[in-house]
Amino acid sequence: MATTVTVNFTCGGVRDGSSDDDLAVEIASVPVIFLCSLAGSMLPVLSSYLACLRNSRKVMECFNALGFGVVVSTAFVHMIPPAMRNLDSPCLDLPYTGLAMVIVLATVYIMQVLETELVIAMSRPSPSEMTIFDEPPAMLAKDDHYDDAESPLEMRRMTRVPATATLAQTILRRKITTIIFEVGVAIHSVLIGLELGVADGDTFLTLWIALSCHQFFEGVAVGTSSVSAFSGLKAALRTAFLFSITTPIGIVIGILVSDSYSPTSTTALWVSGVLEAIAGGILVYTGLVELVTYQYTINADFHAKSTPRRTAIYVCFYIGSAIMAAIGYFV
Numbered sequence: 001m002a003t004t005v006t007v008n009f010t011c012g013g014v015r016d017g018s019s020d021d022d023l024a025v026e027i028a029s030v031p032v033i034f035l036c037s038l039a040g041s042m043l044p045v046l047s048s049y050l051a052c053l054r055n056s057r058k059v060m061e062c063f064n065a066l067g068f069g070v071v072v073s074t075a076f077v078h079m080i081p082p083a084m085r086n087l088d089s090p091c092l093d094l095p096y097t098g099l100a101m102v103i104v105l106a107t108v109y110i111m112q113v114l115e116t117e118l119v120i121a122m123s124r125p126s127p128s129e130m131t132i133f134d135e136p137p138a139m140l141a142k143d144d145h146y147d148d149a150e151s152p153l154e155m156r157r158m159t160r161v162p163a164t165a166t167l168a169q170t171i172l173r174r175k176i177t178t179i180i181f182e183v184g185v186a187i188h189s190v191l192i193g194l195e196l197g198v199a200d201g202d203t204f205l206t207l208w209i210a211l212s213c214h215q216f217f218e219g220v221a222v223g224t225s226s227v228s229a230f231s232g233l234k235a236a237l238r239t240a241f242l243f244s245i246t247t248p249i250g251i252v253i254g255i256l257v258s259d260s261y262s263p264t265s266t267t268a269l270w271v272s273g274v275l276e277a278i279a280g281g282i283l284v285y286t287g288l289v290e291l292v293t294y295q296y297t298i299n300a301d302f303h304a305k306s307t308p309r310r311t312a313i314y315v316c317f318y319i320g321s322a323i324m325a326a327i328g329y330f331v
Contacts, residue, residue, distance in 0.1 A: 011091035012265045022200050026255050029196065029208050030248045036212045037189075037247060040219025041240035044227050048236075058309070062316040067224030068295065069320025070217050071181070072287035077328040078214070079188055079280030080104060086273030091264050100277045107281025111180065112289075119173045171229075177290045178229035182239060184282030185222060187275050189215070189246035192331075194272075196247075197254015198261050210330040215247055217323055 044063050084100040192214070196207050219240070226239040254261070262268060296302050302310065 010264070011089075012262045022204070023255070025204065025208075026197060026200075026251070029204075030251050032208070033193070033196075033212060033215055033251065034244050034248045037215040037219045037244035038240060040216035041223040041226075041243050042237075043220055044223035045233070045236045045240060048227050049233070058312070061309075061313055063220070064224050064228070064295070065313045065316035066217075066320040067221035068287065068291040069317040069322075070221040070324050071225075071283055071291060073321035073324035073328075074185075074188070074218060074221070075280050075283035075287055077325050078192075078331075079276050079283060083273050083276035083280055086269045086276070089264070089269050089273075092266060092269055100273060103274060103277035104281040104284065107278050108285045111282060111285040114180070115173060115176055118176050119169055122172055174229045174290070177286055178225045180282055181225055181286040181290075182222060182243065184279040184286070185218065185243065186246045187279040188283075189218075189243070190250040190253075191272055191275060191279075193247035193250020193252075194254040194261075195250075195263070197251040197256075198258045198263065199254075200258075207331055210327055211247070214324070214327050214331060217320070217327070219243060221320075 044060075044067065047060060047063060080100065083103070087094065087100045088097050192211060196204065196211055199207050222243045223236070223240055226236045230236055230239070263272070296313075302313075305313075
């Protein structure tokens with residue numbers, strides 16, 4: 001979120017009790033936000049099963065690019081700035097103003113190590129999938145400089161991993177990254193739901209409208225990610241549903257604690273600041289490494305596309321980023 005809902009200029013201040021009208025509107029926002037989130041996350045899923053869209057690769061490529069742009073923009077516009085603002089708040093009075101970015105950076109590093117080690121651990125070929133050579137390969141045996149007696153055991157016992165292992169690693173990496181990405185989105189969604197639940201008056205209406213759009217387009221990103229990572233319809237539907245309920249859960253929590261919750265309290269600033277920084281780091285890594293780099297920068301299939309087609313994908317990517325940046329102005 002681009003702004004923190006403040007109800008009092010003093011640290012730890014809480015808002016006045018909600019009127020019945022305010023409470024009714026807050027409750028009404030729960031199903032609206034849920035439906036907006038569900039619609040956005042289901043759009044890529046349904047597109048992959050509708051014949052008119054499934055057979056149009058160009059449409060799906062634009063959906064993917066739009067979602068990728070949403071992910072990157074969400075990290076830099078909606079997650080990292082509020083983390084910096086909360087952890088730099090005078091109510092915390094910290095001597096170091098770069099803490100939020102340190103957490104973001106640490107999260108990116110942890111993501112890289114976690115993903116790499118999980119892929120290595122989970123994609124090791126079993127003995128039945130490897131071919132063992134007890135003797136050195138012919139090419140080495142013909143080498144005048146090759147001495148079998150002095151060669152290490154590792155040189156004489158070579159393994160051959162099937163070519164399908166590389167594809168399996170790619171699929172596994174994509175699934176791991178998607179799951180971690182969705183955890184980051186879930187953290188962010190609960191926090192923005194909490195902010196909406198404790199807001200009131202004109203602030204609430206502005207946030208409600210902006211967050212409805214926010215959740216729809218973020219849902220597009222989640223749906224795009226799940227479709228690319230999971231082949232089964234059930235997994236994609238489960239992902240869409242779980243994403244759709246996160247912000248409503250935050251709204252309900254916000255409504256329940258609104259009379260005692262203070263966004264400027266020490267606890268609230270620490271919790272929201274740290275969680276937003278972690279979520280931001282997750283999306284920075286996912287967006288720039290897993291999505292932009294693997295899908296575009298070093299992807300031979302993308303390089304082989306025509307210039308107009310690549311240009312169209314770039315435009316969709318930038319549109320996704322621009323939409324989330326524009327929403328950030330209002331929230």
